[in-house]
Amino acid sequence: MTQEQKFESLIEGIVSKGYAVCDNFLTPNEVENLLVTFAQRYDAGKFKEASIGKKSEAHQESSIRGDEILWLETDSINDAERMLLDKNQAFVNYLNQTCYLGIVDTEIHFAKYAIGKFYRRHRDTFQTQRGRVLSVIYYLNTHWVAENGGNLVIYTQEEGLEKSIIIAPLAGRLVCFESEKLDHEVTEAFAERLSITGWLLNRK
Numbered sequence: 001m002t003q004e005q006k007f008e009s010l011i012e013g014i015v016s017k018g019y020a021v022c023d024n025f026l027t028p029n030e031v032e033n034l035l036v037t038f039a040q041r042y043d044a045g046k047f048k049e050a051s052i053g054k055k056s057e058a059h060q061e062s063s064i065r066g067d068e069i070l071w072l073e074t075d076s077i078n079d080a081e082r083m084l085l086d087k088n089q090a091f092v093n094y095l096n097q098t099c100y101l102g103i104v105d106t107e108i109h110f111a112k113y114a115i116g117k118f119y120r121r122h123r124d125t126f127q128t129q130r131g132r133v134l135s136v137i138y139y140l141n142t143h144w145v146a147e148n149g150g151n152l153v154i155y156t157q158e159e160g161l162e163k164s165i166i167i168a169p170l171a172g173r174l175v176c177f178e179s180e181k182l183d184h185e186v187t188e189a190f191a192e193r194l195s196i197t198g199w200l201l202n203r204k
């Protein structure tokens, strides 16, 4: 699949179901480089326990959310991170040209779920006033097996019935969904689970 075909299949999923999954969005080599960077950043002690709630009233609540995160700061990024931002921006540009989503900014963080951690059912828009249109998650877990748990579960409505979509956090996979519309959760991880999560925003 060309990059354009990947964008098209993602858009088709978002328009028809509110979410989409694209495998091999990142190449094994890109994943490898991002994992090296991830480890460097983590070892530098830069990650923080993620919080819940809007900025002003944010607090840590490990019974709801147990990941550790590091926001990407565009003024100090390396080649691997630049590659990811460029790929993400290419997707944003395609979305804006084809779907007129008016995405003007992004926010992106690394996320690490240690063994035993999870993120209970939530919606991504409760955390921020910024206009989150789409959530994008790039997974970095090579050799991931079902016994590791750590699935993303997206809840959708079909003919009035709730349906849960289970998505494993496989290396190279990109998941994208409408931030305001879909509840989702991360089930308990039984192995370390690494990802890069972003939001595409329609406000600066």
Ligand code: OGA
Pocket (backbone or CB within 6 Å): 111, 119, 124, 137, 151, 152, 169, 184, 185, 186, 195, 197
């Ligand atoms: C989040 C989130 C899902 C995942 O960070 O808000 O829901 O699969 N992440 O990591």
Ligand code: NI
Pocket (backbone or CB within 6 Å): 122, 123, 124, 184
């Ligand atoms: Ni979320």
